[in-house]
Amino acid sequence: MSTALAQRSSPTPQTPPAGSAKGGGAPAAHQMAKAAAVRPRAGWQNRKSYAAIDLGTNNCRLLIARPSADGFVVVDAFSRIVRLGEGLAGTGRISDAAIERAIAALTICAEKLKRRHVTLARSVATEACRRASNGNDFIERVYRETGIALDIITAQEEARLAVLGCHALLEPGDGPALIFDIGGGSTELVLVDTSTETPRILDWQSAPWGVVSLTESEIFDPESPSERLLAYDRMRTRVKDAFQALASRLPRDADDIRLLGTSGTVTTLASIHLELPRYDRQAIDGLIVPAEAMRGISSRLAAMSIAERRQLPCIGNERADLVVAGCAILECILDIWPAKSLGVADRGIREGILRGLMDRDGSAR
Template identity: 30%
Template sequence: MNNRYAVMDLGTNTFHLLIAEAGTLGFNEIVHEEEAVKLGEGGINKGSIVPAAFERGIKTMERFGGLIKNNNVQQVRAIATSALRSAANGGDFIRQVKEKTGIGIEIINGDQEAAFIYKGVKASGCLTKQRSIIVDIGGGSVEFIICDDSTVYWKQSFEIGAARLMDKFHRTDPIPPESITALNLYLQDQLQSLFEAVKKFPVHTLVGSSGSFESYTGLIETAKGHAFDLKTIKSYEFNMDELLALIEQVVLSTHQERIENPGIIPVRKDMIVTASILARFILEKLKISKVMMTTHSLKEGVLAAMMG
């Protein structure tokens, strides 16, 4: 019997469960579930998890606990990031999950989060000897990692995730031009240490880790009439003109247009706007000439660490 591992990535928007066993080429996926818990909804910038989100989170963890039990898992890790890190009632949530499911949740800091993301992206095989910048846009935080396939040169986590930006800047829909300007100025101010790092370690390739970058991949490929399944690929290279045109389209879109677009999963229907403004800001500011997407992120990094 192969040793089975379960990893949960408890993000601000989505809770992920990955159950896998060691395979000849990394790991074989047994269960991959994601639930739009929206833990940050209604309270992310106020520093608390509102009761409805708290309840959704507990219910999801009970469901994940059942799947772990039914799949004969030997080792379990549940990793919590920005929303639980910054919520005053995060400790209550962790206690209730432990009581109801027996699952112990670890809260990691932004630096540990970036380290796991690097491990996960590296395991996808899309890093090379050339220096790249990995960007992981979450709901609560955004991680930037300057690296190649063997070295991390610089990494930092910023509490400027898409849910936080939406709460601050995207209050009417479609987002007005003055809000886009205000958001860009805010990013310019917040990301000074990133600009300094890129001066020191220049990069031309950006690797977008899962999230909105998966949505962009699906939207571009589906528009070309290609049958497309994210589960079957680990990485994808964008055509820059196509990507920038799509980002512009998303930023200008109405809520109704996003709801009717099957290429955008429900949990991203609103947050994809601020995530796209952030992505475009980074691409233009860092003068990026090549963009890749990888489906690997934090949970694959935690799995790689568990499998040694």
């Protein structure tokens, strides 16, 4: 399957929802990529503000930016863990508590959109709303109470936006690259050809396991390290089975393969690798980490109790119960795509949305 990144729908931002369908260190090139997530057309002096909201199964994230000569300048940002998909696997519905958390976060986003005089925005919702039987009802309530029109995007569109937002951080090379996004309710894997300026999607898969859904598949915190590792192995087996479809189609004789991840899992593990006392985006975005180092950190975290993980910088209370599921997913990705190193991106869907909005608006001008 081949999909050009330029092929996309043209959403009407912030219009009422109507029947939304479910559907090591960085080299110099990476340091340059950190400065700009998107490059507007030459001579474009548009100073309007653009916004992207990504409501995932675990996080609500907002990014507001203005185009600049070498990319875009972020003027405001917001991120909050809302756990929209909490309990979804068991009930098939978004819970009342999760809805309230999400609306509280989106209310803050709406205030920021107004304060920053945003003229063009796109807001998307992903796996939790795709799965939930009350997903459309939730979207309609969000619009009534906040004025934010969430678009429930397909898994394919989610993968496309993630690639569009972070592909600039891929290590230089001629071989194929696998870009992945470990979310709260699903994981997107995208095989891309980078022989052209804009990567071309060769193949992709959305697996129904993310850090929230996989964590909830193991309903207890075992007392001993050996029991915890057994639970970890069970999670890896579930993910391995889900990845089989794409794994069977990946090229086996390719040289110079590259791997790039965008998610809280990879940024958290990269922070542990660098032994950071607190999270630092400038140190993480564009970092290249040996794959074996990430495997070692994953195994170590899997043997720890939740209480022990809470004591680690860059994990804390919010990620202590979810990070092991992310480690299981990451190790399965390394199994099917055995790259020697892993690129880490603290960017993705929001940056992909902003690039699309700015490109489209520039074309209109």
